Amino acid sequence: MPPVPADNGPFYHGTRADLRIGDLLVAGNPSNYRPSIRMNHVYFTALPAPAALAAALAPGEARERVYIVTPTGPFEDDPNVTDQKFPGNPTRSYRSAAPLRIVGELEGWTRLTPEERAAWRARIAAITGDIIN
Template identity: 70%
Template sequence: MDKALDEGPFYHGTKADLQVGEFLTAGFRSNYRPEIVMNHIYFTALADGAGLAAELAAGEAPPRVYVVEPTGEFENDPNVTDKKFPGNPTRSYRSTKPLRIVGEITDWKRQTPEALQMWRERIASHQHNDRAEIIN
């Protein structure tokens, strides 16, 4: 792990029902561009950011935020760092190595239905914008 990036704790938001000790891995479809199979697994050091990702994830299951540990090296998420925001204010990262689930939290900030709709509309508009590619 690159100590220059972040010490954590780290979180991953999803609608999957997982258990402590299980691993999250790359190789699944993007929640934001389902035609893309992701080469990385994404995570953040901000619980509320993981919560937002969980609420926006595909599917009807309840959103969940897991506490995770990277099992290998990770890097700043280029989809939100420097490309869109200077530095890494969202404390977002990605790895090709699995993330180990070490816990689950429930005290993250839930979005209002109006805020979720705004986020969904932003994502939908980016899906039709050639400049909004996912760096995979």
């Protein structure tokens, strides 16, 4: 694994899962963007907006949530949105093979409008590249 980024957070994870403080988010779940792929990492960000996007695009009908998380092990820049597609890491997005611990839930974050959600779903449906897993 590459060197650990020098980002101290706080960190966020967007989902529709109903979790509690102390719960762990673990790798091995289906991708939100390609459900046929089991992810080798769990993804998170140091910015609320990308976590809100992940919550909006997560499958299911449950309430969108943005959790405050802490990595339990090493993590790296998410190659799906960093140097492969954007220079550097402007979204401060990361991934870890180690679990993330839920330490809180962010309140008052900005949710996507139905139009924004539809536009993002269309963008994702048009992507033909591989997910770097």
